[in-house]
Amino acid sequence: MVNRKNRELYLGKLYDLSNKKLLTDQPLLYDLDDLTTHAIVTGMTGSGKTGLCIGLLEEAAMQQIPAIIIDPKGDLTNLFLHFPDLKPVDFEPWINPDLARGEGKTISEMAAITADNWKKGLQEWEIDKDDLLNLQASVDRAIYSPGSSRGIPVNILTSFNPPQLDWEENEDSLREMISSTVSALLTLVGFKDIDPLRSREHILIANIIEHSWRNNTSLDLTALILLIQDPPITQLGAFPMDKFFPKKERDELALQLNNFLASPTFQSWIEGQPLNVEELLFTASGKPRQSIFYLAHLDDAERMFFVTLLFAAIDTWMRKQTGTTSIRALLYFDEILGYLPPVANPPSKPLIIRLLKQARAFGLGLVLTTQNPIDVDYKALSNAGTWLIGRLQTDQDKQRLLDGLESAAGGLSRSMLDKTISSLGKRVFMLQNVNEKQPVIFQTRWAMDYLTGPLTLQQLPALNKLVGAQLPELTTAVEKKAETYSTASTADISSSRVVTSFVRKGSQPTGKNAALLAQAEISFYSRTPAINTSHFITAIIPNPPQRALDWNEAKKISKEEDDFAFADDAKIDLKKLSGWMQDPKWWSEKQKEFEQWIYESDSISVYRNKETGVQSQAGEERAAFEQRLAAIAQDKLKTEMAVLERGFQSKLLSAQNKVERQQLRVEKVESEVNNRKLELGLKGGQAVLTLLTKKKITGLSSSLTKNRMLQESQAKLQEAQQVLSDCQEELANLQAQLADQQTALNQKWDPALLTVDEIRLTPTKQYIRINKFGILWE
Helix, strand or coil, X not given: CCCCCCCEEEEEEEEECCCCEEEEEEEEEEEHHHXXXXXXXXXXXXXXXXHHHXXXXXXXXXXXXXXXXXXXXXXXXXXXCCCCCCCHHHHHHHCCHHHHHHCCCCHHHHHHHHHHHHHHHHHHCCCCHHHHHHHHHHCEEEEECCCCCCCECEECHHHHCCCCCCCCCCHHHHHHHHHHHHHHHHHHCCCCCCCCCCCHHHHHHHHHHHHHHHCCCCCCHHHHHHHHHCCCCCEECCEEHHHHCCHHHHHHHHHHHHHHHHCXXXXXXXXXXXXXXXXHHECCCCCEEEEEEECCCCCHHHHHHHHHHHHHHHHHHHHCCCCCCCCCEEEEECCCCCCCCCCCCCCHHHHHHHHHXXXXXXXXXXXXXXXXXXXXXXXXXXXCCEEEECCCCCHHHHHHHHHHHHHHCCCCCHHHHHHHHHCCCCCEEEEEECCCCCCEEEEECCCCCCCCCCCCHHHHHHHHHHHCCCCCHHHHHHHHHHHXXXXXXXXXXXXXXXXXXXXXXXXXXCCCCEEEEEEEEEEEEECCCCEEEEEEEEEEXXXXXXXXXXXXXXXXXXXXXXXXXXXXXXXXXXXXXXHHHHCHHHHHHHHHHHHHHHHXXXXXXXXXXXXXXXXXXXXXXXXXXXXXXXXXXXXXXXXXXXXXXXXXXXXXXXXXXXXXXXHHHHHHHHHHHHXXXXXXXXXXXXXXXXXXXXXXXXXXXXXXXXXXXXXXXXHHHHHHHHHHHHHHHHHHHHHHHHHHHXXXXXXXXXXXXXXXXXXEECCCHHHEEEEEEEEEEC
């Protein structure tokens, strides 16, 4: 057993990287209070990052440190799979069936193998049953699911209430909190690229919230919508309210927010546990709690909205605490990609940066993880004192990480760090702690909790039940109804109409073969790209099982809404159905599962080309879109080529005329030179004849004159030829420019070179309409 001293975390054992050897007698014990300066954990998929972080959270729990855990993927729910007795029967419900099939084992056999492996792993890493029992008793645990009642639902309405903080003392941080909250809210309802300094919507809502907070007035989303219509502020900047934001346009904004509030899918956001951070960190009796916020079921806008509200609530709680140098609580964020980018400024970013800079004074430690350091603001991460670094996927990620390390811990050799990080293997990490002189290499210890991988939304009720998490009364009642299904026959199912029967149109069913029929119309709305379309999904499951219904294995057909008709109940004997198919609770639960399956798995692809601004039409396949894009590109090519050639036409004509005129000029001067040469030759012949006849030589001055005139003509010819050469060069240059630009246009609109971006749109529950759900009689 590893001897942990008070406030020490056993993360693993030191590792000799040069010899690839674990130093079994040298445990790595990390000072818990070093987490006040925050920690960054990074490593590619498969590096062992999740196991390391679960181990860190287990160790913090054993030290009775509460934690708020943000889990976007579902990995951290494994913290609930804690089986101190290590019995196969405890593991069995959580064994991945695909893993068992791949190994050629039954679920029970795989559970026995897994339990044995876990027992051996814990023994090898000197973790005994006392450690397991200590962990089990140290903290309370609960999973919250914003926007869903599968876990403990979360009520966000109180998130707009004024924090109990003095405005004058906290003005800057409160305004930043308001700005982030408003940006997240507007993003959630469909606004894009919100600029707090330019967006009228942002400015108006931020001023309304600030007015309420300054006056300590209660505010929820309903009240906010009404205040948008009739603001408590008469003037914004230099303009009266109605000029800055006319009432008609304010009413449109209020209507847009109200549609969101009125949506049935939003109701799950306003029931359940309020974002009371003290209650999330401690039970009513004061026992520390690890609260996991499961976000895998939310879309990107919903996640950003909730994360922003949560960080704002944590910031408010933090400022009410007294200062300390010891760790008081942990805030763990599993994958910050998109929430702390290097360039963009999403609503979450300013809040995270402020916590990184200020939380240490209040004993709140942040642990942030990422697979992709290149996509994270390393300047913000340089506020962290602890870096836990595993294998990285790309050299770019490594170089960005080294930039952050140099900022956080100056004096380290970049080349040495580069070489070390490149040599890391699976479950082998480098720990750089500003409180230590040198980084150390270690291998992560075995997790006390069973690591089965990401768990789904449907598994959350069982996970909360496993640890005895208490649900709010309303949710508890709902969940209890769905916990079990009756297998007894229903006395008068035909009269109670607990299930609707369908037949295929035009068919003559025997009434003996029953299948589950589920049909939904899914609508997709988007501003960018502009989409307004819908399609149907019809799933048929013959002889559906009572439990573990796999929608992915259902027979999916492209049927429109009117391809099935209601069956004549008089011709159907519902008593032939299995007992659970006569239970309305079973049907209600399966309908919810069908909706969730569509939400998680359905999508449509929109294809877009940036050069033309063209996007695919509803239902248009990629090949058809590319064919249409090629035709559009050819039209663009013809149009732009015609414009180009018209632009060069006058220039080319002018240059060609210059060449032709100059050619005539050269020909004229050449003729003149030839005439001068002839005249000079005749004069020379005459002089020779006079010499031979011994007559007196006359006309010498005339010969000299003609020679001078020849030289002048030759000079003029040379000049004319140079001008012609210049004109010809000018013409050639213009022709070359035209050819180059023609080539560029051909390349620009070459269909083979046009990029086609695929944008995948996923549905929101608001636009999933289930129109048929019941029994299909074949």
